[in-house]
Amino acid sequence: MEHKVQTTSAGREIQLTGRFTFADHEGFRSVVQILEEPDASRVVFDLSGLEFVDSAGLGMFLIAREAAERRKLQLVLKGAVGQVKRMLDLGRFDALFTIQD
């Protein structure tokens, strides 16, 4: 998985691309650190470039959610398609996150 960060007037947008799996725990630490920066109030994960996610990837979204809650950040998952969208549906992530098409 690779990530890119953009700062807009609406907040931070983190674009995730590739495969988001058990092999990404180390790389996802730097994403969690972005959520702990003081100047963001809303963070959007753009998942449109994400091809595949496994249960470890879903678990890392839950860790991001907890980090965001601690800082009272709004966290949005946007643009999931295909297998990624199906996994979010299976995990009932709509009850846990703001989901956007």
Place this chain on the structure above:
Amino acid sequence: MQTVDDERLAEAVHGSHTAFLEPVSGDPADGVAVGPLFAPTLGMRAGGALYFWLTTATAFQVPTTARFCDGLVERGGVSRERRVDVELALQEAVANALVHGNLGLSSDMRDDFRQYERFCHLLEERLRDPDARHRRIEIAATWSGGVLEVSVTDQGQGYVQTDDPRKEAETGLPLHGLGIIHTIALSVESGDGGRRLTMRFAS
């Protein structure tokens, strides 16, 4: 870490060979075999076969499951339509074999924010450990008559299932590997003291 050539792995899987056996990374513990010549070794029926054996370090560095499923599709082991499900189940089995089996890390820590840093630290530490990083994972597939059988074997302590993963699958929240696998596979069997998981799928 040793350099792993993912292109060679992809080439091995996509090649026109009916059989192929070669170290992938220069480490004799890594390799790929495809084709019917390996059938007796795998105890397979008529049909096809695909076999990876990789060190833990290598399996972490290359998209192991994706490459394996590329090979399955190319060689008729699974249809393009069924690939998505098979790849997800296999991914979960490979993750369990590597993280919990060969690296010996507990699944309790993985999704817990308070233990996330510690989990990452331990993961890094185990991947540097010469014994743990060289433990092998074997993925063997055979197929015939519309059924694909895939087994994943690690060299860890062995996992003993204490609760019924089918119950987790029925709750609609299959966020953990075995629950997902049971949702997708026709059957699932554990063997070799919990070091091998064998899954059967409609292909």
